[in-house]
Amino acid sequence: MRTVEEHQRVVADLISARAAQTVGLADAAGLALAADVTAPLSLPVFDNSAMDGYAVHAEDVAGADTTPVKLPVAEDIPAGRIDTLTLAVGTAHRIMTGAPLPVGATAVVPVEATDARVDVVEIRSAPKAGQHIRHAGEDVTAGTTVLQTGHVVTPAALGLAAALGLGSLTVRPRQRVLVMSTGTELVSAGTELQPGQIYESNAIMLAAAVREAGGEVVATPTSSDDVTQFSSVLEGFAGRADLIITTGGVSAGAYEVVKDAFAGGAVEFVKVAMQPGMPQGAGRINGCPIITLPGNPVSALVSFEVFVRPALRTAMGLPHPHRPRRTAVLADSLTSPKGKRQFRRGVYDAGAGTVTTYGPPASHHLRWLASANCLLEIAEDVTEMSAGEQVQLWDLS
Structure with missing residues (x-):
């Protein structure tokens, strides 16, 4: 079997960054900068008032x-x-917050320290020279680098760019991902189930995971177990995705449509020493990377977390490609299959520093994963753990 680390490297090598793009500010939110941002002007642009009040010569009101x-x-x-x-x-000038300071003014008296008149004002407080004045360039000096390559464009970063008069930023664009579920038994929500049918859930789940990781979902089509239909659906999205993710059709039984469609060797199908998620595949179709995940929902999402999410975020230059790792005290005992790395659903109590296994380990128990907040990572050579032992976990919260 292939190790988890070996398959992580295979997937990471397939997913590469898109060419940098210059986009409008609204479209840059959440993306990583592909170029430094240099200030074309200073902030503030001019000396201005920090208060609603009166611009004065400080010495004129020194005894106020x-x-x-x-x-x-x-x-x-x-x-x-x-x-x-x-x-x-x-004299004094009545001035509002953000208004340009008149030449010669050395302080601003807040309106609260006056009688607020507009003809002759009574000033009752003596400001120090420079008080309540925002000086030009005290925040940003023109020509300085204000945001560096790799910085994720946050709301504050967008505000800064806009304040500098910039209408666009150069960023690493989102990975465009096609998420495709396979299985003749799958039907859409709202359709009455016939005997042997189930509602499709993997594409919805993995599309959300792609978006949460920072990617863009091109579409979420479903295919039956017919190779011709499967191939036709893929061809319909040719050139629109940077990555294709499929679920189902990769096990050892009959009607494994993904395996059958790529029998020529374009995709390498392997067994990875892990539970859940042993059957995996990876390769390229017409130059586009394709990752084939197992069809059981827990296997599919755990596989995405282990293999796809880190590679996606790395390709987009986003920070923290891996989920935070923690060490916690195991609150109950567990068993794990020898020779496989097990990822068990768990509930982590950060305050107590403990983690409890949550639900059965089987890969169809989606309910338990939906309300878990972590995955316990049990090494390949560990078959049993007792309450009170230290265990590694992936924080999903």
């Missing part, structure tokens, strides 16, 4: 803490006023 000072209000400066004003000694 003990004796209020009255000054004529010579101008009214709302935010957005574009003409250049000069503050004469012995």
Whole structure:
């Protein structure tokens, strides 16, 4: 059998980064920068008021803490006023937050420290020189690198780019993924089940996993176990995906449509020493990487977590490609098959530092995975563990 690490390398080698793209700010959210961002201007662009109040010469109101000072209000400066004003000694300008500071002003008195008049204002507080003024360039100096390659574009990063007047950013684009379920027994929700039929769940589940990992889902088609239909569906999406993920049709029985469709060797089908998720496949179809996962839902999602998610995030330059690893105290005993790495569903109590196995290990018990918050990772050479032992886990929360 292939080891988990060997198959992880195979999958990672198949999935490569797309060429960098320059996109509008709204489309850059959540992506990794492919180029540094250099500030084309300074922030603030000009000296401006940090408060609603009155621009003054600080020395004109130096004694206002003990004796209020009255000054004529010579101008009214709302935010957005574009003409250049000069503050004469012995006068004040009423000014709003963000409005440009008049030439000569050395402080701003908050409106709360005045009587708020618009003709002659009484000032009752003596600000220090420079107080309540936002100076040009104190946040960003033009020409400096403000965001570096690899930085994930957060809402704050978008705000900064917009404030600098940038309309686009150069990023690593999302991986475009086609998620395809196979099985003649599969029907869509809303259809009345016939004997032997089940509702399709893998494509919905894995599409959500792709999006959560940062990728883009091209489509989620379903195919029967007919090779011709399966091949026709794939051909219909030719050139639209950077990665194809299939589920089902890779085991050792009859009607294994994925195996049958790629019998010529385009995809290598292997057994990986793990539970769940032993049957796996990987290769290229017309140059497009394809990862074939088993059909049981728990096997499919665990396989995605172990093999696909890290490779996807790495190809997109996103941080933390691997789920956080923790060490916890096992709260109950468990058994594990010799020679296979077992991934058991669990409930991790971070406060207590303990983890409890959750549900049976079989790969069709999706209910338990839906409410688990971690996967216990049991090494290949471990067949039993007792309560109180230390165990490794993958934090899914």
